[in-house]
Amino acid sequence: MRHSIGRARNFSSVKLALATLAALSLAASASAISVDLVVTDAAGSGIASFNGNSVTVTEISGTGSFTVDVQLDIGDAGASVAGMSLEFDTDLSNELNVVSYQELNWSLVNMMGTVSRTFTQLSATLASSQESCSGNVATAGCTEPPPPPGIAKPPQEGQLYTFEAATTGTGPDNTTLTFARVVFEVNWSNITSDGDDIFSGFFNAQDGMFDNGSPSASAYCGSPGSNPETCEGDVTFSNIAVNKVPEPGVVPLALLATGGLLLVAPRRRR
Numbered sequence: 001m002r003h004s005i006g007r008a009r010n011f012s013s014v015k016l017a018l019a020t021l022a023a024l025s026l027a028a029s030a031s032a033i034s035v036d037l038v039v040t041d042a043a044g045s046g047i048a049s050f051n052g053n054s055v056t057v058t059e060i061s062g063t064g065s066f067t068v069d070v071q072l073d074i075g076d077a078g079a080s081v082a083g084m085s086l087e088f089d090t091d092l093s094n095e096l097n098v099v100s101y102q103e104l105n106w107s108l109v110n111m112m113g114t115v116s117r118t119f120t121q122l123s124a125t126l127a128s129s130q131e132s133c134s135g136n137v138a139t140a141g142c143t144e145p146p147p148p149p150g151i152a153k154p155p156q157e158g159q160l161y162t163f164e165a166a167t168t169g170t171g172p173d174n175t176t177l178t179f180a181r182v183v184f185e186v187n188w189s190n191i192t193s194d195g196d197d198i199f200s201g202f203f204n205a206q207d208g209m210f211d212n213g214s215p216s217a218s219a220y221c222g223s224p225g226s227n228p229e230t231c232e233g234d235v236t237f238s239n240i241a242v243n244k245v246p247e248p249g250v251v252p253l254a255l256l257a258t259g260g261l262l263l264v265a266p267r268r269r270r
């Protein structure tokens with residue numbers, strides 16, 4: 001099911017389910033899960049290239065957008081619960097807008113080539129979402145609520161909080177799943193080559209992942225700086241950078257300057 005970005009919805013059922021499963025957590029048994037953000041497609045004018053964790057935008061304005069798949073690379077301890085979030089434009093630069101996002105189900109997927117396992121959403125949508133905004137500017141998704149007259153609206157980062165899936169039985173293991181899919185459009189005038197712009201992590205309080213441990217699932221832990229982080233290394237996250245191609249005028253101007261010197265030089269020798 002596809003969603004456009006909107007305000008927070010009721011997610012008490014997600015919290016309850018995660019809390020219930022968290023309460024079952026006993027001994028630790030670690031095996032890594034990697035959350036990989038992968039740019040899988042781009043459309044519209046102005047996208048120069050995309051490759052894995054990066055998108056390069058031309059200097060030409062247009063309506064370019066690109067698709068990010070959130071992939072879970074799950075090890076042999078498996079995953080019975082997985083919840084994670086995305087943040088973007090955390091530097092408040094508003095380089096990106098969300099066009100759409102999806103959570104994806106795996107019902108009766110043939111895991112490991114032998115058994116069918118169900119790994120499905122606990123909630124029909126996200127816990128909450130927020131568009132990145134430039135402040136007191138009516139940009140896409142940023143007009144609700146409108147700022148009162150004469151009051152500046154502060155800029156804000158983008159948030160897509162808690163993509164989740166879970167099972168009450170045995171979840172997937174030794175596989176890579178496309179867990180969620182997000183389409184972003186670029187705001188040309190704001191794009192800069194400033195490092196990562198889209199981040200994956202345990203950013204929301206209800207985020208977390210649990211293995212297939214028997215009889216009770218054990219919690220995975222996040223990478224340093226994430227929440228939870230108490231036993232770092234079980235879950236690793238990746239990011240995406242959206243950059244501009246180098247200024248097209250720089251090289252031609254340099255060549256022109258060199259050519260000008262060459263033209264001037266012979267005259268001096270006369």
Ligand SMILES: [Ca+2]
Nearest residue numbers: 096097132133
């Ligand atoms: Ca935005």
Ligand SMILES: [Ca+2]
Nearest residue numbers: 091093194197
């Ligand atoms: Ca940025």
Ligand SMILES: [Ca+2]
Nearest residue numbers: 192194197242
């Ligand atoms: Ca950027």
